[in-house]
Amino acid sequence: MTPKLSVAIITLNEEVNLARTLASVQFADEIIVVDSGSTDRTLEIAASFKAKLYLEPWQGFAAQKNFAIERCSGTWVLSLDADEALTTELQTEIHLLLSGQPTADAYLLRRRNFFLGRWMRHGGYYPDPHLRLFRRHAANFAPPARFTDRPVHETIAIGGTTETLNSDLIHHAYPTLESYIESLNRYSTLGAQIVIEKGHTSSSALALCYNVLLLPTLTFIRNYLLRLGFLDGREGLLLHLYHSTYTSWQYAKAWQTVRKSTTTR
Known part of the structure; x- marks a missing residue:
């Protein structure tokens, strides 16, 4: 059977x-x-x-x-x-x-x-x-x-x-940009929890610059250019641009959460 x-x-x-x-x-x-x-x-x-x-x-x-x-x-x-x-x-x-x-x-x-x-x-x-x-x-x-x-x-x-x-x-x-941006906000908040759990939340300005600026830029270059995301047209451009934003947001939110916890002690 x-x-x-x-x-x-x-x-x-x-x-x-x-x-x-x-x-x-x-x-x-x-x-x-x-x-x-x-x-x-x-x-x-x-x-x-x-x-x-x-x-x-x-x-x-x-x-x-x-x-x-x-x-x-x-x-x-x-x-x-x-x-x-x-x-x-x-x-x-x-x-x-x-x-x-x-x-x-x-x-x-x-x-x-x-x-x-x-x-x-x-x-x-x-x-x-x-x-x-x-x-x-x-x-x-x-x-x-x-x-x-x-x-x-x-x-x-x-x-x-x-x-x-x-x-x-x-x-x-x-299906819409609004649905993606809403999801981007929600998932980056959850992703920030993982960043904190892994201890990737250095408070130095150099580390923050890497996490919220350089790393998202490298992510965009890797996916949009090296992995040929540009072949998916304007939709591909927007997707990879906003996906790199997700990377930035999760690290920024992790930094903000740790910052709040240390300032309230």
């Missing part, structure tokens, strides 16, 4: 994206949606696709996704963001994979990232592999797969072998 596949998705006000995501995983045996307080039509859309719906106050990305995984009953779990969708080719590939004898315990999915409606093919944004399909238990007596506990850019911790599938996952990331 084909092993059971569960899909795990976390949501918050995702009415624009969710129907597209759920429509692409209808071949799965079970769909788990964990919502953290949506006030739009997210819950209605989830119910219309017969998803199993759970309400859980926001605990952070990793904790929220782990809550969703814990409610899956399948042998395999496909963890998706609400703004992602499987191509028909990827749907077929996963179905055939699980119908046979999978040779790995976890699989990376290649992502096509869209920015302002354009597929970002260069600058390090493709194929952008992410580990999303995995056995809940890679081996007997092994702990279940879980996302690592970090503020942002959480990843799956799992034992066993890993391979990469051939077909693509579509990431409808940022």
Whole structure:
């Protein structure tokens, strides 16, 4: 028999994206949606696709996704963001994979990232592999797969072998500049926490200049020029310009947080 596949998705006000995501995983045996307080039509859309719906106050990305995984009953779990969708080719590939004898315990999915409606093919944004399909238990007596506990850019911790599938996952990331700038602000705040935890918060003027000016400039040169991001047109220019801004903001916010803590002592 084909092993059971569960899909795990976390949501918050995702009415624009969710129907597209759920429509692409209808071949799965079970769909788990964990919502953290949506006030739009997210819950209605989830119910219309017969998803199993759970309400859980926001605990952070990793904790929220782990809550969703814990409610899956399948042998395999496909963890998706609400703004992602499987191509028909990827749907077929996963179905055939699980119908046979999978040779790995976890699989990376290649992502096509869209920015302002354009597929970002260069600058390090493709194929952008992410580990999303995995056995809940890679081996007997092994702990279940879980996302690592970090503020942002959480990843799956799992034992066993890993391979990469051939077909693509579509990431409808940022349809507008406003949505990207809002995300830029939110993620740079979370990224600042990681910078602080790693101790990369020297208060010297020289270190601050490197972190908020030189490092973002080098990031832009690497991705836009050396990794051919300029081939993605005006959208590529804006994406790499603002991505370098993210690098600057997270270090500036980390410096500001440490500065406030030292001045209040």
